[in-house]
Amino acid sequence: MTTHTPSSVPNQPLDAQRLWRQDKDHFIHPFTDFSVFHEKGCELITDSEGVFVSDIHGNRFIDGIAGLWCVNVGHGRSEIGQAMADQATRMAYFSTFNNLSNAPAAALAAKLAELAPAHLNHVFYTCGGSTANDATIRLVHYYFNRLGKPTKKRILSRRNAYHGTTYLSASLTGIESNNWEFDTLDHLVTHVSEANLYRRPEGMSEDAYCDHLVKEFEDTIASIGADNIAAFIAEPIMGAGGVLVAPDGYHARMQAVCRANDILYIADEVVTGFGRLGHFFSSEAVFDTQPDIINVAKGLSSGYAPLGATLISDKLYEVLGTPQGKGGVLSTGFTYSGHPVSCAAALKNIEILERENICANVRQVGPYLEQALKSLSHHATVGDVRGSHFMMCIENVADKATKELLPLEARVGDRVAFEAQKRGLIIRPVGHLNVVSPPLIWTRETIDTAVAILDEALAATTASLQ
Ligand code: PLP
Numbered sequence: 001m002t003t004h005t006p007s008s009v010p011n012q013p014l015d016a017q018r019l020w021r022q023d024k025d026h027f028i029h030p031f032t033d034f035s036v037f038h039e040k041g042c043e044l045i046t047d048s049e050g051v052f053v054s055d056i057h058g059n060r061f062i063d064g065i066a067g068l069w070c071v072n073v074g075h076g077r078s079e080i081g082q083a084m085a086d087q088a089t090r091m092a093y094f095s096t097f098n099n100l101s102n103a104p105a106a107a108l109a110a111k112l113a114e115l116a117p118a119h120l121n122h123v124f125y126t127c128g129g130s131t132a133n134d135a136t137i138r139l140v141h142y143y144f145n146r147l148g149k150p151t152k153k154r155i156l157s158r159r160n161a162y163h164g165t166t167y168l169s170a171s172l173t174g175i176e177s178n179n180w181e182f183d184t185l186d187h188l189v190t191h192v193s194e195a196n197l198y199r200r201p202e203g204m205s206e207d208a209y210c211d212h213l214v215k216e217f218e219d220t221i222a223s224i225g226a227d228n229i230a231a232f233i234a235e236p237i238m239g240a241g242g243v244l245v246a247p248d249g250y251h252a253r254m255q256a257v258c259r260a261n262d263i264l265y266i267a268d269e270v271v272t273g274f275g276r277l278g279h280f281f282s283s284e285a286v287f288d289t290q291p292d293i294i295n296v297a298k299g300l301s302s303g304y305a306p307l308g309a310t311l312i313s314d315k316l317y318e319v320l321g322t323p324q325g326k327g328g329v330l331s332t333g334f335t336y337s338g339h340p341v342s343c344a345a346a347l348k349n350i351e352i353l354e355r356e357n358i359c360a361n362v363r364q365v366g367p368y369l370e371q372a373l374k375s376l377s378h379h380a381t382v383g384d385v386r387g388s389h390f391m392m393c394i395e396n397v398a399d400k401a402t403k404e405l406l407p408l409e410a411r412v413g414d415r416v417a418f419e420a421q422k423r424g425l426i427i428r429p430v431g432h433l434n435v436v437s438p439p440l441i442w443t444r445e446t447i448d449t450a451v452a453i454l455d456e457a458l459a460a461t462t463a464s465l466q
Contacts, residue, residue, distance in 0.1 A: 014044075014046060014056055016044065016056045016057065019044055019056065020041050020042060020044065021041075023041060023042045023044070024037075024041040024042065027042070029042070030165075043055055044056040048063070048071075048075030048076055049075055049076040050074050050075060050076060050439075050441065051063055051074055051075070051438065051439050051441060051442055051446055052075065053075065053426065059424075060424070061421060061424050061425060061426045062424060062425045062426070062438075062446065062449065062450050062453075063075065063426055063438065063439060064420070064425050064426050064427040064428075064436050064437070064438050064450055065426060065427060065428045065435060065436070065437050065438065066303075066390075066437055066438055066439045066440075067303045068298075068303070068428075069239065069271045069276070069298055069299075069391075069435075069437045070297075070298035070299055070302060070303035071302050071303045071304075071439050072274050072275050072276065072298075072299040072302045072349075072353070072358070072439060072440045073302045073349055073352045073353060073356075073358065073439070073440065073441065074302075074439040074440075074441040075439070077302070077304070077348075077349075077352060079348055079352070080302070080304045080345050080348045080349060080352070081304070083344045083345060083347070083348040084304065084305060084341050084344055084345050084348075086344070087104060087340050087341050087344035088341050091340060092340065092341060093336075093339065093340065093341075094340070095335075096125070096333075096337050096338040097333065098329070101338070102338065102340040102343070103340070104340050104341075104343035104344040104346075104347055105125065105338030105339075105340060105343045107343075107347060108123075108343045108346050108347050108350075109122075109123040109125075109338075111347065111350060112296075112309060112311060113311075115280045115281065115350070116280075116281055116294060116311050117281065117283065117284040117290055117291075117294075119290060119313045119314055119315070120291075120293075120294060120311040120312065120313055120314075121313075121314055121317070122311070122312040122313075122314070122316075122317040122320075122321075123309050123310070123311055123312070124139065124309065124310040124312060124333075124337070125307070125308070125309050125310075125333075125334075125337040125338040125339075125343075126297070126307075126308035126309065126310060126334060126337065127306050127307070127308060127334055127336050127337075127339075128164075128297045128298075128306050128307070128308045129163075129164050129169075129268070129270035129295065129296075129297035129298060129308050130163070130164025130165055130166045130169040130170075130308075131164075131166060131169075131308055131334065132164075132270070132295040132296070132297055132308035132309060132310050133163045133164050133166075133168070133169040133172060133233065133266075133268060133295055134164070134166040134167075134168040134169045135310055135332060135333075136233075136266055136293055136295055136310050137155060137168050137172075137188075137230075137231070138168075138332050139293075139310070139312070139316075139320060139332065140155075140230045140231050140264055140266075140293075141153060141230060142320065142330075142332075143264075143316055143319050143320060144230055146319050146320075146322065147319060149227070149262075151227050151228050152227065152228065152229060152230040152262075153188060153228060153229075153230055154188060154189070154190055154224055154228050154229045154230060155172060155188060155189050155190075155229075155230055155231050155232070155233060156189075156190055156191075156192060156217070156220065156221075156229060156231070156232040156233070156263070157172045157173075157174055157189055157190070157191050157192075157232075157233050157234075158174050158191060158192055158193065158194045158195075158234060158238070159174040159176075159191045159192070159193055159194050159241075160174050160175055160194040160196070160238060160241030160242060160244070161173060161174040161175070161191075161194065161233070161234070161235060161238060161241055161268075162174075162175055162178070162235070162238070162239055162240035162241055163233060163235075163268055165178075167184075167185060168185060168188070170182065170184060171184040171185040171186070171188060171189045172189055172233055174191045174194070174241070175240065175241050177431070190220060190224060192213075192216055192217055192220050193213060193216055194238060194241060194244055195209075195210075195213055195238075195244060195245075195246035195247060195250055196242070196244050197209065197244070197245065197246075197247060197386075198244075198383070198384045198386065198395065198403070199403065206247045206248065207247070209247055210246075210247040210248070210249060210250050210253065213246075213247075213250065213254075214250075214253045214254065214257060217232075217254060217257055218257055221257070221261050221263070226261035226262060226263060229261070229263050230263070230264060231258075231263060231264040231265070231266050231292075231293075232254065232258050232263055232264070232265055232266065233266040233267075233268055234251065234254065234265075234266070234267065234268065235267075235268045235269075235270075235271065235272065236251065236267060236269060236272045236277075236282045236283055236286065236287050236289075237271075237272055237277070237282075237387070237388060237391055239270075239271040239272075239391065239435075239437075240430060240435075242393060242395065242430070242433055243386055243387040243391055243392060243393035243433075243435060244386070245386060245387065245388055249288075251283075251287040251288070251289045252287065252288045252289055255289045255290070255291070264292040264293065264316075265289065265291045265292050265293075266291060266292065266293045266294075266295065267283040267289065267291035267293070267294045267295070268295050269281055269282060269283060269294050269295060269296050270295060270296060270297045270298050270308070271298060271299075271391065271437070272391065273294070273296040273298075273299055273300065274296065274298070274299025274300055274302075274349075274350075274353065275299060275353055275358050275359045275362050275390075275440045276299060276362070276389065276390050276391050276437070276440065277362070277366075277388055277389045277390070277391060278359050278360075278362040278363035278366060278389050279359055280353075280359065281294060281296075291313075292312075292313045292315070292316055293310060293311065293312055293313065293316070294310075294311045295308065295309070295310050295311070296308065296309050296311065297309070299349075300346050300349070301342055301345045301346040301349055302345075302349045304345040304349065305339070305341055305342035305345040305346075306336075306339075306342060307339070307342040307343065307345070307346055353440075356441075358440045358441065359440075361440060361441065362389050362390050362440050363389070365442065365443065365444060365447070366388070366389030366390055367389075368444055368447060369389070369390065369392060369436075369438075369442070369447050370385075370387070370388070370389070370392065372447050372448070372451040373385045373392050373394065373436065373451060373454075375451070376394065376451065376454060376455060376458060379455075379458040379459065379462060380400075380462045381396045381397060381398075381406070381412060381416075381458065381461060381462055381465070382394055382395075382396065382397075382400075382458065383395045383396060383397030383400055383403055384397075387436075390437060390438055390440055390442070391437055392435070392436040392437065393433050393434065393435045393436065394416070394433065394434045394436070394454075395432065395433055396412040396413060396416065396432045396433070396434070396461075397432070405432050406432060406465070408431070408432075410465065411429075412432050412461065412465070413429030413430060413431055413432050413433055413434050414429045415461045415464060415465075416429065416434050416454075416457050416458060416461045417429040417434060417457075419456070419457035419458075419460040419461055419464075420434075420453055420454055420457040422457075423453045423456055423457060424453060425449075425450050425453040425454065425457075427454070436450075436454075438450070
């Protein structure tokens, strides 16, 4: 039936059954659906090369999600492995607290300052995206405390935003189901509406919708009081919340409202950074904003090692960097802030991105991916195909005209992903959505193969729902 049977890789000396059992008995997976896990356990991914990953049984798949929106330069880059090994052998770890540093952390900070918008010249390292967002909010509060504005505490975020799962970043996250039966720090965060063009009020133009969102934002600020609000945080394109691209001009207008109200503007570029939209940073290049802070992770090291970073403006640094006196220090940071092996991985990753001109590949091939995925719109369940460049998603619906969703129990996203994986492509199900966020080295040929698989997977899903 299918023309895309996964091919095999040489057997690995791994005991599949034993590992499966060890995992099932002892590993609590992030974001696990236990109704499935208790029955099926894990799938072990053991090998990877370029745009492919393989499971322990030797089945090979095209990676349609770059690991988890992160393996931007693709898999199996031995030069990144070598850079990490060299650093681990020379000096695997030492503190960066106080005035201690290491060579890769220093060099990477300078490189990030060079790549980022001109006013962002200071880097605070974290362990990933959640800790970048978490650390940012602590720094923002500290900033306003030091300025003598201690009431500025509230953070404005957006419904359906994803900013991570530390206590504070989970509170910034606005995807309701993510926090079911978890607690959140509601006194610190207020959520405004996300920009969802597909589900905007019937008959409203894009411009009018943008006006409506900006007005809601201004009204929210007025009701809380700007003196009580520290910052607004937004993903340039909302990722896990449904790959939502805002109306033209939205971000610049939201930033202008922030500026007028002495509210800091934080861009969470954990997904959109490092090439996914064709630029190292999309805030300025694509969305015409100059955030006070940009947070990055994922593509920063292409997932070869855990790393996040908060890029801070000169204006903020002037205040953060003022000596505390009385023996006080900037008491925030992690044992692994500026980890030498992670920073070495990031430096090599950036070298590859630059040397292979990967951002240019995304700018050239991205529109082809958008068009190819849009060609799937004829399927009965495909309500919307949206996104930009290498950050795409399909929204599945029960009825295209009314945009009504299928019942959750239909697990439509899971079905499509399952059918695709059977045919050799891994994409990500998120409720009724399917995310396609591939390594940035996908070529037109890879896209043709992946979209042909998706075409079959969607047809099979439609058939299975009848
Ligand atoms: N911010 C955004 C926009 C993300 O998509 C993610 C993860 O998907 C995070 C933050 C959290 O990053 P991490 O999982 O590295 O903590």
